[in-house]
Amino acid sequence: MTRIPYRRPDDMTERARELTLERGNLNVYRVLANAEKVYPGWMLAGRAALTSPVLSRRLRELVTLHTAYLMDCPYELGQHKDIARTAGLTDSDIKAVISDSDWQTAGFNAVELAILRLTSELVTQHGASAELVDQVHTELGSEATVEVLMIIGRYAGLALMLNALDVDLDETARLPTLPTTT
Amino acid sequence: MSRIPLVNLDQQPESIRQWAASRGNLNVFRLLANAPRMFGGWTEMVDELFASPTFDARMRELIILRVAHPQASPYELGQHVPLARSAGLTDQQIDAIMGAGDLDKAGFGRADRVALDVVTELCTTHHLSDECFAAAHAIFGDDPFTELLMITSCYYGLALVLNAADLDVDVAGEPA
Numbered sequence: 001m002t003r004i005p006y007r008r009p010d011d012m013t014e015r016a017r018e019l020t021l022e023r024g025n026l027n028v029y030r031v032l033a034n035a036e037k038v039y040p041g042w043m044l045a046g047r048a049a050l051t052s053p054v055l056s057r058r059l060r061e062l063v064t065l066h067t068a069y070l071m072d073c074p075y076e077l078g079q080h081k082d083i084a085r086t087a088g089l090t091d092s093d094i095k096a097v098i099s100d101s102d103w104q105t106a107g108f109n110a111v112e113l114a115i116l117r118l119t120s121e122l123v124t125q126h127g128a129s130a131e132l133v134d135q136v137h138t139e140l141g142s143e144a145t146v147e148v149l150m151i152i153g154r155y156a157g158l159a160l161m162l163n164a165l166d167v168d169l170d171e172t173a174r175l176p177t178l179p180t181t182t
Numbered sequence: 183m184s185r186i187p188l189v190n191l192d193q194q195p196e197s198i199r200q201w202a203a204s205r206g207n208l209n210v211f212r213l214l215a216n217a218p219r220m221f222g223g224w225t226e227m228v229d230e231l232f233a234s235p236t237f238d239a240r241m242r243e244l245i246i247l248r249v250a251h252p253q254a255s256p257y258e259l260g261q262h263v264p265l266a267r268s269a270g271l272t273d274q275q276i277d278a279i280m281g282a283g284d285l286d287k288a289g290f291g292r293a294d295r296v297a298l299d300v301v302t303e304l305c306t307t308h309h310l311s312d313e314c315f316a317a318a319h320a321i322f323g324d325d326p327f328t329e330l331l332m333i334t335s336c337y338y339g340l341a342l343v344l345n346a347a348d349l350d351v352d353v354a355g356e357p358a
Contacts, residue, residue: 003315004324035328041223041230042332048223071308118346126253127345133185142186146217149346150224153339160338161331164300164310181219 003166006030019043024176027167028075028158049154053180054147057087062097062112063119063148064155069098070123071159078169086177111139119152186347188212201225209352210257210344231336236329239269244279244294245333247271248301251280253341260351296321301334 007030009017016039020029023043033039049060061084068076077098084094096106103116114135121128137145189212191202198221202211215221237245243266250258259280266276275290277283279298290298300318303310310318319327 004319004328032328032332034324035236035332036325037234037236038227038230038329038332041227045220045223045227048220052217052219054217054219073308122342122346126255126342130185130348133346133348137186142216143218145186146214146343147220149343150214150217150220150339153342155339156342157335157337157339160304160308161328161335163308164304164315164331165328166310 001166002027002031002168003164004031004034007033007036012036013040015040016043019047022047022176022178024173026079026173026175027170028079028162031165031167032161046154047178049147049151050175050178051181052147053182054144055151057177058089059112059115059148060151061087061089062093062108063115063151065094065097066103066116066119067123067152067155068159070120071156071163073159073162075162075167075169076155076159079175082174111136114139115148118148122149122152123156184209184213184347184349186213186216189215191215194218197222206352208261209349210261210340213347213349214343227336231333234329236326237333239265240271241294241297242333243269243271244275245297245301245330246337247276247279248298249305249334249337250341252302252305253338253345255341255344257344257349257351258337258341293321297330300330304331304334305338 006027009020009025012020012033013036016033016036019040020033023029029043032042061080064076064080065084068080081094093106096102097116104113108116114132118128118132118136121132136148140148188209191199191207191212194202194215195218198215198218202215205211214224243262246258246262247266250262263276267273272289274283275288278285278288285295285298296317299314300310303314318330322330
C-alpha cells in the first residue's frame with residue numbers, strides 16, 4: 001500500500017499536470033508530485049532521458065531492468081518487465097537480466113555484456129573498475145557512456161524513492177513510449 | 183584524471199555555457215555535458231532542488247553528506263563538506279554524519295536525526311522500515327518528506343556517475 005496519498009492531476013500546476021499525463025498518469029508520478037517544488041524539474045530530467053535518441057530503447061531497458069533488480073525495486077521491475085518486451089527483449093532475455101548472473105551466459109552481445117557488467121559493479125559496489133569503464137567508453141564513446149551512467153544513476157535513485165514510499169504497481173497502466181528528439 | 187574526457191565548456195551551446203558559468207564551471211558539469219540531450223533536464227532538476235525553500239541549506243547539506251558518505255563519493259564529499267560548513271554544520275557534526283563521531287553528542291535536533299536515519303537506512307538497505315517511515319512522516323509531512331527523498335535520490339544516483347568516471351575534485355580558484 002502506497003504510504004502517502006497520490007496527488008490528483010487536477011490539483012497539480014498546469015506544467016506538472018502536463019508532464020504527468022504525458023507519461024501515462026502513473027502511480028510513481030502522482031506520488032512524487034507531492035514534492036511540488038522539485039517535481040517538474042525531476043520530470044524534465046526524466047523526459048530528457050526518455051526522449052534522447054542516443055541509446056536504443058533495448059539498451060536502455062537492459063540497464064533499467066538490471067538496476068531495478070539490483071536495487072530490489074518491485075515497482076520498477078513491474079513497469080519495465082512489460083516495457084522491455086516492447087523494446088525487443090524476449091522473455092528469456094528479461095528473465096536473465098533480472099538475476100545475479102544468468103545474464104552473463106544469455107547470448108547478449110559484447111557491448112551489452114560490458115554495459116550490464118558496469119551496471120552490476122556500480123549498483124552493488126558504488127564504483128567500477130577503470131578497465132570496465134574504458135571498455136564501455138571505447139565501444140560507445142563519451143556521449144552514450146555518460147547517458148548510460150546517468151540512466152543507472154536515475155533508476156538507482158528512483159528505486160530508493162519508490163521503495164521508501166512503497167508505491168503500488170499500476171494495475172495495467174505502463175509508461176508510454178515517448179517520441180525521441182532529433 | 184577523469185576516465186571520461188571532460189568537455190571544454192567554452193565550446194558548448196550557449197545555454198549550457200551560461201548555466202555552467204553561473205554555477206562555477208565545475209568538473210561535474212564538464213563531465214555531464216558530454217550528454218547534451220540529457221544535460222538540460224538535469225540542470226532543471228538541480229536548479230529546483232537548490233531553489234526550493236522547503237529545507238534550509240543546512241538540512242540539505244546534511245542530507246547530501248549522509249548520502250555521499252556511504253556512496254563513497256570523493257567528488258560529492260569534496261564539494262559538499264565546505265558547503266555544509268558554510269551552511270552552519272559544525273566540524274563535529276560533519277564528522278558524525280560521516281561516521282567518524284558520536285551522533286548523540288554532536289548537537290543534532292530531532293528532525294536532523296530522523297533525516298539522517300532515513301538516508302542511512304535507504305542507502306544501506308534500499309528500503310525503509312515502517313518505524314523509520316512513521317517517524318519521518320510525522321516530522322516532515324507528505325511534501326517535505328518526498329522532497330527529502332528527491333535530494334537523496336539525486337545525490338545517490340549522481341555519486342554512481344561520478345565514481346564511475348573517477349572525477350577529480352575541483353581545485354578552488356582554478357579555471358575549469
